[in-house]
Amino acid sequence: MVKELTHFIGGKHVKGASGRFTDAYQPMTGEVISRVPLASKAEMRAAVENALAAQPAWAATNPQRRARVLMKFLDLVARDMEPLAELLAREHGKTIPDAKGDIQRGVEVVEFSCGVPHLMKGEYTDGAGPGIDIYSMRQPLGVVAGITPFNFPAMIPMWKFGPAIACGNAFILKPSERDCGVPLRLAELMIEAGLPAGILNVVNGDKEAVDAILDDRDIKAVGFVGSTPIAEYVYTRGCAAGKRVQCFGGAKNHMVIMPDADMDQAVDALIGAGYGSAGERCMAISAAVPVGKGTADALIEKLIPRVESLKVGPSTDLTADYGPLVTAEALQRVKNYVDIGVKEGARLVVDGRGFKMQGYENGFYMGGCLFDDVTKDMRIYKEEIFGPVLSVLRAKTYEEALGLVNDHEYGNGVAIFTRDGDAARDFASRCQIGMVGVNVPIPVPIAYYTFGGWKRSGFGDLNQHGPDAIRFYTKTKTVTSRWPSGVKDGASFVIPTMN
Numbered sequence: 001m002v003k004e005l006t007h008f009i010g011g012k013h014v015k016g017a018s019g020r021f022t023d024a025y026q027p028m029t030g031e032v033i034s035r036v037p038l039a040s041k042a043e044m045r046a047a048v049e050n051a052l053a054a055q056p057a058w059a060a061t062n063p064q065r066r067a068r069v070l071m072k073f074l075d076l077v078a079r080d081m082e083p084l085a086e087l088l089a090r091e092h093g094k095t096i097p098d099a100k101g102d103i104q105r106g107v108e109v110v111e112f113s114c115g116v117p118h119l120m121k122g123e124y125t126d127g128a129g130p131g132i133d134i135y136s137m138r139q140p141l142g143v144v145a146g147i148t149p150f151n152f153p154a155m156i157p158m159w160k161f162g163p164a165i166a167c168g169n170a171f172i173l174k175p176s177e178r179d180c181g182v183p184l185r186l187a188e189l190m191i192e193a194g195l196p197a198g199i200l201n202v203v204n205g206d207k208e209a210v211d212a213i214l215d216d217r218d219i220k221a222v223g224f225v226g227s228t229p230i231a232e233y234v235y236t237r238g239c240a241a242g243k244r245v246q247c248f249g250g251a252k253n254h255m256v257i258m259p260d261a262d263m264d265q266a267v268d269a270l271i272g273a274g275y276g277s278a279g280e281r282c283m284a285i286s287a288a289v290p291v292g293k294g295t296a297d298a299l300i301e302k303l304i305p306r307v308e309s310l311k312v313g314p315s316t317d318l319t320a321d322y323g324p325l326v327t328a329e330a331l332q333r334v335k336n337y338v339d340i341g342v343k344e345g346a347r348l349v350v351d352g353r354g355f356k357m358q359g360y361e362n363g364f365y366m367g368g369c370l371f372d373d374v375t376k377d378m379r380i381y382k383e384e385i386f387g388p389v390l391s392v393l394r395a396k397t398y399e400e401a402l403g404l405v406n407d408h409e410y411g412n413g414v415a416i417f418t419r420d421g422d423a424a425r426d427f428a429s430r431c432q433i434g435m436v437g438v439n440v441p442i443p444v445p446i447a448y449y450t451f452g453g454w455k456r457s458g459f460g461d462l463n464q465h466g467p468d469a470i471r472f473y474t475k476t477k478t479v480t481s482r483w484p485s486g487v488k489d490g491a492s493f494v495i496p497t498m499n
Contacts, residue, residue, distance in 0.1 A: 003034045005180060007043065007204055008187040010050040011197025017043055022177050022206070027093030027324035028314040030362035036177045039205035044172070044212035047201040051143040051170035052218055054198030059140045059168035063117040066166055070114050072193035077107055080189065084182060088154055089315035091179035093324040093364065094277045096315060099154075105444070106158030109465045112447040113166035119470045120167060129496075132482045138474040140168035141220040141244070145213045147234065148183070149226045150176035150326050151280045157183045159451075160223050161200055163469035165190075173202045174213060178326055180204050214238045221472065223464070224248065225282070227384075228410075228456050235459035246460035246472055248453060250384040251282045251412035255441060256401045256427065257290045257299060258418035266417040267302045269441035271321075273415075274390040275310055275368050278322045280330075282457075283413045283435075283442045286385060287374075288392045289401045296394040300349065300372055307350040307368040307390070314360055324357075324364040325387060331364040334387030338369050341380035341391075346371040352388065376404060384410070398423065406432045411454030415441050434458060 004021075006013040016037020024034045058066070077084065081100060088099040113119075122136035146160030153175060161171045175183040180202070187202045203209055213219055214237045221244040224234045228249030238245035255273070257266050273285040288303075290296040313320030325331045335353050342348050352367020366388055374381050374391040381391055395401035405414050415437035416427045424438045434453040437443030445451055445466070452463030462468040 008202040009047045027364045039209045041212040050198040055170035067114045069194045076189045103154045106155040108447040110162035113162040116166035136478045144169045144221040145172040147174045147224045150178040153179045153182045164473045167473040252410045253413040254287045255285045255415045259295045260419045261417040273441035275388045279388040307370045310368045337385045344378045347373045410457045412457035
């Protein structure tokens with residue numbers, strides 16, 4: 001049965017009023033499972049007005065009480081972990097264990113946000129001048145928004161609304177229209193946890209909803225995660241409208257394998273980081289760079305049987321390595337990239353294009369693909385594929401490998417596998433990448449550090465979660481005070497100094 005979904009505005013479900021809908025599919029079977037309303041500008045404005053009305057009282061609620069709501073929300077997510085993971089897997093296609101990981105990584109940022117009473121503390125200087133004290137305070141921005149992608153429908157929304165709400169803001173979430181069931185359910189749980197109506201609103205939509213967010217004068221900040229072209233669009237238009245904007249785009253994450261690396265460890269890491277979640281991760285390793293012919297030959301020899309034996313299955317198969325891609329269009333796009341790689345002259349040593357899942361023939365499944373002899377001028381290397389495809393680029397030297405990493409337009413994540421501490425230290429220092437792993441294939445920082453890429457993987461000065469999230473969702477006010485002491489100084493026409 002196809003379910004018609006809603007928006008979540010002012011603490012309750014609201015039917016779409018624009019008359020426009022899009023279909024959402026179950027990737028396992030290829031069947032339509034829901035109709036998603038696409039909001040008009042007027043519907044987005046209704047959410048903003050609800051947020052505007054609710055936000056002042058929430059901002060006036062002391063930080064400890066705001067944190068208690070988040071603590072209760074965490075209890076509710078833990079209570080509902082199984083149905084949340086099943087819903088996420090059904091809508092997205094990732095396996096249920098992977099779906100639980102998606103939820104847990106979001107939970108960890110909300111846990112960090114529960115420390116907001118400490119994180120929002122300002123500074124104080126007693127006696128900064130004669131009878132003068134100076135102190136600073138962090139205050140919420142007001143109404144803020146997040147535009148989040150399909151590949152992490154629980155994690156990234158929580159990365160956005162957790163810190164924002166903890167800081168006293170009201171939040172408008174525009175999730176991906178491909179899998180918005182989990183964000184809607186998270187909003188329900190926030191209300192159950194005691195969040196006032198209007199503080200978290202979920203508005204489904206397409207470009208019209210995005211533009212409404214970017215143009216609305218009352219939305220003070222916007223966070224975005226998605227492809228680089230759209231990240232750049234959101235950043236440019238949002239900044240032009242005077243908003244604070246953070247945008248995170250595409251990636252081409254490298255793993256450099258040094259001759260002294262533990263090859264079995266490196267192969268295990270590549271298999272998990274390259275093919276997990278069908279490669280639909282912005283932190284997936286999609287380019288392996290072995291240094292030296294011997295290293296490359298040994299790597300390929302071990303990779304081929306591992307890629308050939310990957311278990312692709314429905315999201316409900318707890319033993320599957322990964323599930324289907326999110327849509328038929330995503331599947332065809334990845335297959336097209338494999339075709340391009342073959343035409344460009346890369347050697348396709350494992351071809352997963354013909355994979356069919358027995359009993360799920362209409363699902364969006366694809367076997368693992370492995371390219372060898374890829375060069376830096378090929379499109380399959382320059383562009384983000386976002387599927388279960390790993391490219392091997394052979395580097396003669398460490399410096400050549402480092403050059404590949406630094407010359408690429410994306411700078412999200414990178415890893416080096418080596419036993420040499422000096423090489424690892426040099427690599428971590430010199431690579432022009434936002435997140436670096438040393439013998440760690442997916443270097444996603446823990447919640448109290450910040451997450452963000454460099455170059456065309458990130459736009460804006462502040463990253464996601466960690467201390468940057470508190471800075472992004474607050475503004476600093478500095479107060480200089482002096483209480484009358486009976487001394488008459490007279491008027492001064494000189495700018496104040498500490499002399």
